[in-house]
Amino acid sequence: MSMAAIGMIAGMALGFAGYFGGFGAFVLVAALGAIGFVVGRFLEGDWELGDFFRTRGDFRTRRDRQR
Template sequence: MSTTQIGLLTGLVLGLAAAFGGFGAFLAVLVLGGLGLAVGRYLDGKLDLAQLTRRDRG
């Protein structure tokens, strides 16, 4: 299991533990799952945060 998969799984589990039931819980799981995925991809080296913060100065 890669760190991307572990990060996604961790985010989803934390989201489920944080909120049970309703649309708010769905949104919490969605956000925390996405955050876990992003962290896992960063740790795998598949996400370059410098591209997100770099600005074109032209």
């Protein structure tokens, strides 16, 4: 499924939540979607937990090594 289709489905879900449930439901659906996105990235192996806890120097050194 393309990223455009996934974005459209997510937008429709947020729209329905906002229309039928109000602003609170809109925020809840958006937050759960963001959490699901992060968990999916972890499960696919695109992100590692250490990526969020590295210092600035570690990040620069790692990025420079990739060049």
